[in-house]
Amino acid sequence: xxxxxxxxxxxxxxxxxxxxxxxxxxxxxxxxxxxxxxxxxxxxxxxxxxxxxxxxxxxxxxxxxxxxxxxxxxxxxxxxxxxxxxxxxxxxxxxxxxxxxxxxxxxxxxxxxxxxxxxxxxxxxxxxxxxxxxxxxxxxxxxxxxxxxxxxxxxxxxxxxxxxxxxxxxxxxxxxxxxxxxxxxxxxxxxxxxxxxxxxxxxxxxxxxxxxxxxxxxxxxxxxxxxxxxxxxxxxxxxxxxxxxxxxxxxxxxxxxxxxxxxxxxxxxxxxxxxxxxxxxxxxxxxxxxxxxxxxxxxxxxxxxxxxxxxxxxxxxxxx
Numbered sequence: 001x002x003x004x005x006x007x008x009x010x011x012x013x014x015x016x017x018x019x020x021x022x023x024x025x026x027x028x029x030x031x032x033x034x035x036x037x038x039x040x041x042x043x044x045x046x047x048x049x050x051x052x053x054x055x056x057x058x059x060x061x062x063x064x065x066x067x068x069x070x071x072x073x074x075x076x077x078x079x080x081x082x083x084x085x086x087x088x089x090x091x092x093x094x095x096x097x098x099x100x101x102x103x104x105x106x107x108x109x110x111x112x113x114x115x116x117x118x119x120x121x122x123x124x125x126x127x128x129x130x131x132x133x134x135x136x137x138x139x140x141x142x143x144x145x146x147x148x149x150x151x152x153x154x155x156x157x158x159x160x161x162x163x164x165x166x167x168x169x170x171x172x173x174x175x176x177x178x179x180x181x182x183x184x185x186x187x188x189x190x191x192x193x194x195x196x197x198x199x200x201x202x203x204x205x206x207x208x209x210x211x212x213x214x215x216x217x218x219x220x221x222x223x224x225x226x227x228x229x230x231x232x233x234x235x236x237x238x239x240x241x242x243x244x245x246x247x248x249x250x251x252x253x254x255x256x257x258x259x260x261x262x263x264x265x266x267x268x269x270x271x272x273x274x275x276x277x278x279x280x281x282x283x284x285x286x287x288x289x290x291x292x293x294x295x296x297x298x299x300x301x302x303x304x305x306x307x308x309x310x311x312x313x314x315x316x317x318x319x320x
Contacts, residue, residue, distance in 0.1 A: 010057070012064075012137045013043040015109035017116040022130055024064055024109060024137060026057040033142060035096045037089050037278050039107040061113075065133040073136035074102065074148040078171045078257055079163060081238070083227045084154040084193060085185040086177035087246045090277030092151045094250050097268040098261075102145040106153045110134050114152075114159045118200060124165075131166040147259065154191070155199045157230045164237065171257045172238035174231050176313065179224040179306035181243070181290040183298055187216055194220055221301035228309035235316035244287070247273035 009031070012024035027046045036042045046052060059067075082088035089105065096103040104110070113134045116122050122130075139148045156163070192198040194216060201211035201219070204226045211219055231240070239256065241249045247269065251261050261269070276283050294302075 008140065009142075011043075011046075011140070012109045012134065013047070015061075015112040015134065017112055017119065017130075022061045022113065022116070023058050024061060024134070026059065027052045028055075029142070031142070033096075033099070034103055034105070035093075036105070037093060037280075038105050043108070061130050061133050064137050065129065068133060068136045071140075073139040074141055074146070076135060076139065076150050076167060076170045077147045077259065078149050078173055079167070080149065080151040080173045080175065081157050081160065081231070082151070082154055082175040083157075083177065083179075083182055083224060083231075084191055085182045086175050087241075087243045087277065088151055088175040090246060090273065091173070091175055091241075091250055092149070093272055093277055094247055094269045095149050097272050098147075098265045099144050101147045101149060102139060102141055104138050104148070104150045106151060107138050110138060110150070111153055111156070114156055114162065118203065124162075127162060128166045131162060135167070153193075154227060155193045155203065157227045158203050160230060160234055164234070172234070173253060174235075174238045174240045174313075174317075175243070175246075176228070176231070176240060176310070177243035178287075178291075179221065179228070179302045179310055180294050180299060181287055182224060183217070183220045183302065183306075184290040184293050186220055187298070190216075193223055215297065215301075217295065217298045217301045221298070221304065221306045224302070224306035225309040228306065228313050232309070232313045232316045235313065238317075240313065240317040 010026045010028050013027050014025040016023045016025075027043060028049075028051055029042075029046050030049055030051065032042060032046060034042045036045075080088055080091060092103050092105040095101050110131070113130050116127060116130065135150065141148075186194060196206075196208055196211040196219070201208050204223050206214075206219070206222060214222075231238070239253055241253065250269065251266065254261055274283055275281060
């Protein structure tokens, strides 16, 4: 298994962690920037090119790490964690308007590597090496790129300790939203975090047999509470931004981590903020609509679990 020594123009689009040494599968981006709302959309466009249909390039994580040692990748400027359906995709899209930024929006290979301990035994230090190598492989800059931002899937909060250990000096951003509003959206279109067979319910402290007896409202509120509690544990490590503070909170956060936004980028960010983070249509504030759509059961479950966790995070993250 091999890859071009400098990895320029190539990116891993999948990772198989079942083998003793994980394997990355690669595609050539053909000069395409990663500017879609989600990583998998950029990859799908690249894989549709005839060039990628002709080649099945694979490397072990170890071989990739050796290559990266000779051609160092960018170190992430920030990791973005979130609770789902809360505006984090808009944050990633605002960052992506700057051609100097490489933005990884829920990159599939990293998600697989973070989940490795869920499917096989792996020593902590070895797992940390896999995480660093995968981020490095994803973070090889295209021409003009000099900064790297990584937005993770919401479940990845449960792997926060590993990410902290792998990249102890990289700033974090937590994006959150009122749990009622989050869950109204999630119950209409279920994310993988609410599918106990996809993201194991044990990750959120619920045995699978028990999770199957709960309503989606109860399980969703429990998952939200667990994610928010995890954020509270790491509140000193991150800046917390709530959905109503977007998009205005993005530039001050960037300034706080040493990234200057010029006038041209600021105008582009303002224009992008007028459109929905995921589908790009006109943006409309839907907070009232979502809250009015919440069922009595959902409100009760949030009040019991996720609501108190949301308030606790606010208290932990409030300026002193």
